[in-house]
Amino acid sequence: MLTYILRRLIQGGVVLMGVTLICFVIFRYMGDPVQTLAGQYATTAEREMIRQAFGLDQPAYVQYGRFLANALQGNFGVSYVSRVPVLGLILERFPATFELALVAVSLAFTIGLVLGVVVSLKPYAVHNRLIMAGSLAGISIPTFLIGILLIMVFSVWLEVLPPFGRGETVTVGFWRTGLLTADGLKHLVLPAATLAMYQLAVLMRLTRAGMREVLAEEFIKTAWAKGLPPFKVIFKHALRNVMIPVVTMTGLQFGEILAFAIVTETIFQWPGMGNLLLTSIYESDQPVIATYIMLAALMILIINIVVDILYALLNPKIRYD
């Protein structure tokens, strides 16, 4: 197990290097940061001076090497836009995104699982067919449309939920949380629902398909024949065998939401990392984008390893030696 994790970590390191290299290549075509750094009225000579001050006049491989060397020491440079250290800028936004992603994935996981089980038990009942049709809508309607529709209905017409921001937050240590205030929770409802919609539909369909397969197996028939209570048959015997793909999917989704909740965060003006990434892309703030993508890759890597470990717990037959 330990060697397995170690091997995964080394592979991850190589992936991270690759990611940064690709970032740097893309930046060459993304616009000139001097444009962001120089004032509107800077002359050509002044622009050259700025280029030198920030080391942007050096060849790309020198810039890349310097970035890597600094990153290894935990120094990711200074944002071209706000001129403060990049790492702090991103980490400051992390709690907002993490809370949003956590709530969204929990919603998607519990509701998706329950609905998937319910639907699989009587697949041809009318209400279950309606749920299935609804899940298609969840998969196919784009996030920005869901977000705007939810805002229109719940904020503009019904005026029950706020359309933007995190509301009142409380700071616990370095962590600014919206989960501990009523106002903060209210602000969380719409963006979390928007973000969960697609994931919920996917998880539900996945659970349903797996359940239908497992419910037809011999051992389930035996369980029923033994006279076990339905709760035990469905959840202990059947569902447990469906969990592996569902957990994998949830893990992947969590990583994805955490790293790329950009659209939802922008629509709801959620002060998270996705919001920062989008603003930084508009402004060609390369240090922020590069660091962000590295951190996102790192996060997804860690989540994948955690999912691998969860496999072993769910199915004792799986071993990583």
Next chain:
Amino acid sequence: MKNVLLKLGIVFCLVLMATPALAAADLVVAVDTPPRTMNPHGSDADANLSVMANFFDGLLQLSGGEFKPALAERYEHPDLLTWKFFLRKGVTFHNGNAFDAKDVKFSFERLSDPEVSEFTNTGKSIDTIEIIDDYTVVIKTKEPIPWFANNLHQIFIMDKESTEARDPGEVGQKPIGTGAYKLVEWVKGSYLRLEANENYWEGAPPIKTVEVNPITESSTRFAALVSGKVDLVTGVPVELYDKVAANPKLETINRPARRAIFLALGNAPGAPAADIRVRKAIYMAIDEDEIVEKVMRGQATPTAQVPDPATIGYNPDLQRYPFDPAKAKALLKEAGYENGFEITLAAPNDRYVQDAQIAEAVAKYLAKVGIKVNLDVKPKSVFFPEVQEGKHDFYLIGWLDGAFDMGRTYFNLLHTLDKERGYGTWNGTRYSDADIDRLLQSTTHIVDQAERAKTLQELNKLAMTDKIAWIPLHYQQDIYALQKAAQVKFVPRADRWMVYKEISK
């Protein structure tokens, strides 16, 4: 297990109850662009200066369209290079430090450091800064800069002692100025909370607390307003204007923006556009009234020039060439382009209101007189560097002069490219005209405002009417919307800054 859950539940409820219900601010505003930094020299974008103007003061201030004293009570301009400022006494910074001449010297010297300043152009133009006594400073510039004083409302004065003592990252997040408001809290991407500076030298501002929410997505800004979460929004998008105007709870305020949208067109020898008749034909082929009506949905004002009425150099006598495609065709025929020619029009697609759509409309009009236009529309982060590199000889761009003096803008955008002297940095088409350059250079030694205005107006007429150096289109419109119930007394500024000491209830 049950016990633990119960305890957790109780703690959770207690936390919920213990959270102080924070009173909403006296004024809640949603703006379209977030501030980048709290370092007052770190960005020269109006969106950032707009926020800084609340925490900091310049030597002068712009109020009601006029330059008025701020941290300098008065100034003298004894010769072309010398500016002498007599500073206000008894002003203190938010941290209690007294304001005096050393802070002015420090702030102006800081402008030259590219690591912390986007005003390097102003910083490098200064030769010496001399402290005569605690409240008198003399600044000498390297060359005559007639608009030097007109820039002083956006050069903010910082506290020397605390700025030097603090780390630059901290300076960029916690402003210490002399301004009418103090920053209480800035949660990036979320909100800024401002609190009145009760010791402000002009008297404490009427509105005591302000919450500023930058909301970049326009439909969300609209929802925030309609749902009553904010009192005032800036940047109402043209496509939602009718909805806002029709809402009985809301009130809209429109004013022509300072920014003019225009087409820059090169005149390289041999190119069709080197012929004045071709330039005139392109001008007359464009139906600007229809662009305003259809593309801008009525939210723009056609213009015959680039400066807005508040800028020195604005010429009230200029008229647009009329829309006349038949005449345009005749002019093209006269110039020998009866069968038209091909040209590429570049434009950004994320910078100005309906920018890409305007470019499409222009292409359509020019096609009708036989000019085939290839559109090259791209994001601003790619477009602007290309413009500076001189890649495009026909493009759509917008401009306004922050110093309210067209001299500076003409040197930047219209003068023949001269890297040595720093002229024509933004003249992307490499347009060049000896008459314009000569007349423009003669203005650097004119300090008398009336005489400057006269010469710059003459230059404006020469460039717009006789030479058609640019093809002006329209001024954008600034649209604000307010909750009627909030009863906010608000007069928008020409520069779009939100200066909260000017707002009352």
